[in-house]
Amino acid sequence: MLAQLIALDWGTTSLRAYKLAEGGQVLEQRSLSSGIMQLPKAPRVIAGRECTDGFELAFDQACGDWLDEQPGLPVIACGMVGSAQGWCEAAYRDTPANVATLGTALQTVRSLRGVDVHIVPGVIQRSRLPNVMRGEETQVLGVLQTLSNEAGADLLIGLPGSHSKWVEVADGCIVHFDTFMTGEVFAVLSEHSILGRTQQRGGSFDDEAFDRGVQVALSADGETGVLSTMFSARSLGLTGALSATAQPDYLSGLLIGHELSALARVLRHRRNSVHLPSIILIGNAQLCTRYSRALDACGFARVALVEQATERGLWQLALAAGLITPNPSR
Amino acid sequence: MLAQLIALDWGTTSLRAYKLAEGGQVLEQRSLSSGIMQLPKAPRVIAGRECTDGFELAFDQACGDWLDEQPGLPVIACGMVGSAQGWCEAAYRDTPANVATLGTALQTVRSLRGVDVHIVPGVIQRSRLPNVMRGEETQVLGVLQTLSNEAGADLLIGLPGSHSKWVEVADGCIVHFDTFMTGEVFAVLSEHSILGRTQQRGGSFDDEAFDRGVQVALSADGETGVLSTMFSARSLGLTGALSATAQPDYLSGLLIGHELSALARVLRHRRNSVHLPSIILIGNAQLCTRYSRALDACGFARVALVEQATERGLWQLALAAGLITPNPSR
Known part of the structure; x- marks a missing residue:
């Protein structure tokens, strides 16, 4: 089965790479420790050139061989890779933020091998104490894709981690969130x-x-x-x-x-x-x-777990951005 | 003026030494970074013997020369030096703990140079979440010495630090405290x-x-x-x-x-x-x-600061222990 998309979940301390096929099916996945704060340093030759840039090196490690096999694959990435300390800054979108349309606001950086990496913007809530997220907006979209319409009526989405986020969603929009x-x-x-x-x-x-x-x-x-x-x-x-x-x-x-x-x-x-x-x-x-x-x-009486939210969210955003088509020609 | 007491405030990261004369007057004071978690390591000769023990080395640094000048000076110490990781464990006293009588419960360790170091016990509150202090009990006593009797009626003693303590005192006893x-x-x-x-x-x-x-x-x-x-x-x-x-x-x-x-x-x-x-x-x-x-x-409408509480408290405890006399012969 041919791949259609490379999806990267690129955070502060880790980089997860997914090779996705039709319908978002996961063909292969990898987990590297090359988060943006611990990028590789050893120089390598990429696309015929000696390279020392940490983002290029990590990108090559994560999916260089996949791109060698299928050079035309589109690439999408979410997380801290889009921060001011990331590869290329993707400006925050304000709350209320419609997560399905974030795909129309991707920021592009061209890699050494000539492939464009499309970066998902984070979300900012400009409250008295502002709140920001990068990566979680994509997971929220992945969750919403799996829910029936009624399920979202009285719902809080929790994303535990180094900085846990608690996200309120209404009509497909992130309307409020807290960080701990x-x-x-x-x-x-x-x-x-x-x-x-x-x-x-x-x-x-x-x-x-x-x-x-x-x-x-x-x-x-x-x-x-x-x-x-x-x-x-x-x-x-x-x-x-x-x-x-x-x-x-x-x-x-x-x-x-x-x-x-x-x-x-x-x-x-x-x-x-x-x-x-x-x-x-x-x-x-x-x-x-x-x-x-x-x-x-x-x-909290009703608690459910959802898996694969990141790869689902990235697939949906790539669709919204036109990087892939729902029913590709075979 | 002759010294009458060496008083040590020996914590986790620092060691303060005071040479005290009649009435608790401070003749000289020193501050070293030789807390019990960062004791000196370089061997030295103490009392004619090669020594590698960190407590002995720190003690000698802090007041060896004072003891050379006046070999008979009594020594008292409070703080983490009396903990299980200290020089010699001085078992906690339970709340309610009469701070004035802590001087009757000193723990003694004999140093290489033959001088006894008298260690003040800490205080434990065996509440559901227990609380412990070492050193602050001595400061509380030092404060009480400076207050008129009426002042203590509705009072909370605050000791900011790495672990701040808030201490309630009644009738000269520590009755309750919190740690942050x-x-x-x-x-x-x-x-x-x-x-x-x-x-x-x-x-x-x-x-x-x-x-x-x-x-x-x-x-x-x-x-x-x-x-x-x-x-x-x-x-x-x-x-x-x-x-x-x-x-x-x-x-x-x-x-x-x-x-x-x-x-x-x-x-x-x-x-x-x-x-x-x-x-x-x-x-x-x-x-x-x-x-x-x-x-x-x-x-909190009424806030006052008190200084020199540690050296005052140590002086009082040395008096209570009979290490010094209020009116020595001259």
């Missing part, structure tokens, strides 16, 4: 703070320790806020009430619990209702498992 | 997270940026919690609304603002009153300036 730096805070605390010194990492998921952390965030003790409760990961260790192996998942549950309890509180204020929306989660399966457990504890 | 990891979170975010990448540090204090951060924490936007609002240090930078030089103090204000707004909320719940206690601040002068500004914004 929970994942990155967990990483820097574990690697660089005193909390990491007593942690023993690398074990399997300790669901009991995780749930305990979530419950602390939801309890009266949680009212002091995460800057205070996080110290309990150390003090419970000092008193022998939390083992070294349980500390990482306890801290993870604590941070995610604070994120979701704040989210629930804010949603109830905004909606002026105790009722919480349905949740669709997209992302890493292990992380979605954690968020599902914590969402349940925080009173 | 605000200082360490600021440090790890600035040094290791994406927020640090766009920060330009090292300028003078930007009070406007700091106050702006405090106000965000107190605003309706602050309801999403610090894990969410901290992203604004980046997004306001991306939109040109916060300069690179303003970002560090904005983030500082944001974190301290979240700490103090949570503290005020919890105090009002606990006391079942809108009225907030008087505050006494002890610590680094620049940090106390930040906290004073933020306390004012958070509705």
Whole structure:
């Protein structure tokens, strides 16, 4: 089966490449660590020329052989590759942002081998505290493609990660979203703070320790806020009430619990209702498992997981941009 | 004037040494970076013997020459030096802990040069989420020494630092305290997270940026919690609304603002009153300036600063322990 599109999900720390065929079917996929903040440096010959540009090198690593086989394949990319620190800046689109039409606003950069890379713009919400996303807008489109029309009525799309996003959609538009730096805070605390010194990492998921952390965030003790409760990961260790192996998942549950309890509180204020929306989660399966457990504890009754949102979204945007046709000649 | 006591404030990252005379008068003081987590390593000869022990080396650096001059001087030390990772563990005393009588519970370690170092125990609060302190109990005693009896009636003692402590005292006892990891979170975010990448540090204090951060924490936007609002240090930078030089103090204000707004909320719940206690601040002068500004914004109307609390507290504990006498023979 011939490929029709190369789709790249190019973030800060990783680069995922998909070779897609008719209907968006995934023929092959790769995951590289060549995110825009850790691009390759070793020079290579690309298209007959010695090359030292990190973006060109990463692009060649990700899909050079696919383009050698089928030189005419169109290429689309989303994520931080379109940021000011990326390969070519694709200016943000303002909320409310119609995700289906983002395909008409692609930014193009011509690679050394002469192939154009079409970059999806991110979305900005110019609220008092602004919010920005790059890559998540494509995943949101991928989710909307899989939903029936009714399903979107009272829905919040959650994208856990280093910076988790919670996205409200209406009539195919991203109308509002919030960002939480929970994942990155967990990483820097574990690697660089005193909390990491007593942690023993690398074990399997300790669901009991995780749930305990979530419950602390939801309890009266949680009212002091995460800057205070996080110290309990150390003090419970000092008193022998939390083992070294349980500390990482306890801290993870604590941070995610604070994120979701704040989210629930804010949603109830905004909606002026105790009722919480349905949740669709997209992302890493292990992380979605954690968020599902914590969402349940925080009173979110309806939670569903969606997979392959990125590649579906990129396929749809390539269609909207005319890079591919729905029923190509064979 | 002859010295009567060597007093050490020996923490995780620093070691401060005081040579004290009658009445606790400071004759000389030194500040070294030989905290218990960064002890010296280069071997030296101490008391005629080659020595490689980090605690001995740091102790000798801090006050070896003072002891050479006056070999009989008693030595007292507070802080992390008494922790399980310290020179000699001094078991925690439980709350309610009478700070004046901590001097009767000193732990002794004999140094290579034959001098005993008397270590002050820390305090533990065995609440559901336990809390611990080491060093702050001595500062609290130092504060109480300087107050009139009436002043302590409705008082909260604040000790800003890497891990700030907020201590309630009644009848000379520490009855309750809270810990916030605000200082360490600021440090790890600035040094290791994406927020640090766009920060330009090292300028003078930007009070406007700091106050702006405090106000965000107190605003309706602050309801999403610090894990969410901290992203604004980046997004306001991306939109040109916060300069690179303003970002560090904005983030500082944001974190301290979240700490103090949570503290005020919890105090009002606990006391079942809108009225907030008087505050006494002890610590680094620049940090106390930040906290004073933020306390004012958070509705704490009465804030006073106390200096030299550590050396006063250590002097009092040495008196209580009988290491020195109030009126020595001359």
